[in-house]
Each structure stands twice: as C-alpha cells, then as structure tokens.
Amino acid sequence: MKPAKFDYWAPASVDEALALLTRYGGEAKILAGGQSLVPLLNFRLSRPAALIDINRIPALAYIRAENIAEPGPAHGRPPTTEGVLTVRIGAMTRQRTIEFSPAIAERVPLLTEATRWVGHLPIRSRGTIGGSLAHADPSAEYPTVLTALGGSVVARGPKGERTIAGSELFQTYLTTSLAADEILTEVRLPAPPAGAGYAFEELARRHGDFALVGIAAVIARQGERCTMARLATSGAGPVPLRLRAAEEILERDGFGDAAIEAAGRRASELVNPDSDIHASADYRRHLAGVLTQRAIKRALTQATGG
C-alpha cells in the first residue's frame, strides 16, 4: 500500500472533528478533497498519525450570498451599516460546484474564471475551496483570488470561531496562520462593486499544471478614471502578493497605455519569485509584468462603469 499507516475518522460534524484534532494533538491531518494531500501520503512525504476526513460533514458545503458588515473598508468603500454583499462558501464546496455556480458567476466572476485554471475537471470534481486555501500553495489560484478580493476565512477551534483576513492567512510556502487545533470552515468573498471588470491570467507549462505565474485583476472605472484596482499574484513568491504600488499607479493615472505599462513594470519590481526547473526567477519576474498588463487590459474590456 502506498501511504504509511494512519488512523482514520470520518466525523459527521465539525464539533466531532475538532474533538479528534485535539485528541491527536497536532499529529492528525484534515482530509478535505485530498487532491494535494493524498499525493503527499502516497509519496510518504506526509505521515500523519491520523486522517480526519471531513467529506461526510454536509453542513460544510454551501454557497450563500448576503450582506455582511465588514470590520474595515472593502474594495475602497467605507464600511456601511447594511454591510457589503459577500459570498459565503462552505470550506467543503467542490471546485467543480464553484465552476458551475450561477450565484458565483454573477457576484464574484473572478472566482469562476480562476477555477477553470485549477487542475483538471477530475481534480475539480473532488478538490475543495477550503482545502486549497488551507494547503496554501503559493502557485495555486484560490489564494490569489482571496488576496485580490480582500476576502477572509472563518476558522473554528476548541475556543470558538474567528475570522482571518486573507492577508493574515498565508505565512509562507504551504503554511497558514491556522492553529493546529483549528478547522477552516468558510470562505468569505466581498463582491466587487457592480460594473467592475475582472481577469485571471496565468501561464503554465502544460494546461492544468501549477502556474509559473498568475495574476488576478479586478478594476472599476468611471470613464478613464480608475475608482478601484486590485492586483494579486500567484507563483511569484512564498505567498500571494497584493501589488499595491502597481494598483496605485492606475488609481492615480487611470487606464492609458503608459499607466498600464508602468503598472506592469512596477509589478515586475514588486515580486520576489524563485528559480526552479520550470522557470528562472528572471523569467517569472518578466512574466509578472506581462501578465499584469494583460489582466488589466482584459478586465478593462469588461468594466462598464462610466
């Protein structure tokens, strides 16, 4: 048998799963879709004492849209009493369900587009949004979407529930700020303002592979004026990066060719990629600039404001 021995539990509730996590004191792994974890088990790179399989907790799979009062300004808008329209996605929602969800296509179409870059159809049939975020591969698509949209995740632990901003979640390669006794239960994505444009650009050696570099862009415009710009990377460092200095160029100078080019150049300067057998750091840096420009231009064609 490929994986090393492990105890196996398939609890029916999050409470039960949390009790098991505590019982194994950091020696257990949560099994979500398993599309990253099972290969690690098969190679015996990961040898947990126990797997806590949360696939039999139906309460963790849902997609809901509602207004949530955000603690801080979302998408540059001031917080309001009625809150910001937010899509709440249960951690065990399959990537395939997200790909074909009309509610997500309507409110956070960036997520729909990014999902088509996640592995292949048979991977997306099984893979989950919560698993992808908790795995925190910096070349994956969902951490980039969470970063671009300024979203957050909900984690439950023995002491209760807390919300973690995307910017606080990713620490470094494959490492999050989730505690060993916590489970990621929900993903919250604030919907961009109506009329915003979006694009997810990515280059990989083969379709379905992890990105050499990916760029997510969300922009809003009033005529030639940029009212909001969100740019985030994948594959260009140990965590997904918000390209704030590149966003500022657009917010200051608008969407002329020179501004878009300058934003791309700044993106290249901001990223800190590694070299590996797939691509050199220099190439990835170059790619970050090119894809940033492409993503802005394509997002612009969809933005309807003004």
Place this chain on the structure above:
Amino acid sequence: MDSGELAHVRLTVNGVPHEGRCPPRKLLVDFVREDLGLTGTHVGCEHGICGACTILVDGEAMRSCLMLAVQADGAQLTTVEGLARDGQLHPLQEAFREHHGLQCGFCTPGMLLTALDFLRTNPQPSEQEIREGISAVLCRCTGYHGIIKAVAAAAPVLKKS
C-alpha cells in the same frame, strides 16, 4: 478507526453491489483492482498526474488513486467495464476504435471516463475545448489526434442518446 482495523466498504460498481474489507490506507484504485478484481481501471503514476485511474464516482470523473477505498463507502462507481452493454461497445468506445483513439490502451479507461464526464458537462465542444477536456489524461502513443477525433465524433451520438 485504528490504523490496524479493517474498514467495511460497501459500494456499487457498474450497477452491481460489492463489499469488502480493507485497511483505511488502501487507495480506491487498488481496492477496485485487487479486492473487486476489476482490473480494467489502470494504475499509473499514483499521484494524480497521469489520469489512467480516472473513474466515475457518483457520476463525476475522479482520480481513484487520490481517494481512499473507505471514502467510497456508499458510492456508485462506473469503471470501463461498465461501458459496453450486451456485447455492444459504448458509442464512445466505438468512436475510439473507429478513429484510432488508442494504441497500447493503457490510458484508454481513464481517457474514456474523463471524456464521458466532459461530454456530459459540454455536449457540443469545440476542438480546443476537447483538447483541454482530455488534457487531464496523459497518452504516450497516439499523439492525441485520434482521441480528439473520437471524442468529437462521439459528441453528437451521445447528445442524441
């Protein structure tokens, strides 16, 4: 359950109920091949890259090397053995034969079930969409052209049925 205990797995494969006992770490593909004796599903890379072991789990294509057998307890599986009916090849298999969609046949079971699920979600695909759809499975013989032709030829037939 403890790592040494045996999990009781009851599932339906190609409409036939099966059950067995296996350690929790046994992969679904190994359970299907070794415990159920259904060796039509091939096992290639065993880490989710090659796609040879792709089967339908509750109607959706999944890598059976990236699931534990115990996770499929209660599931409905379709494997390549379930495609032909009464000695008649499935229209997709017929198209693969007609258009030289296989040579050695190693990837074919995974290719067929991936294509079947793909055509269900996209019954009228463009050639580019077929290329993307089958990119989930690696083939080292055909150069893919015959497979693409086969999937394109099967699409209208499956849409009718």
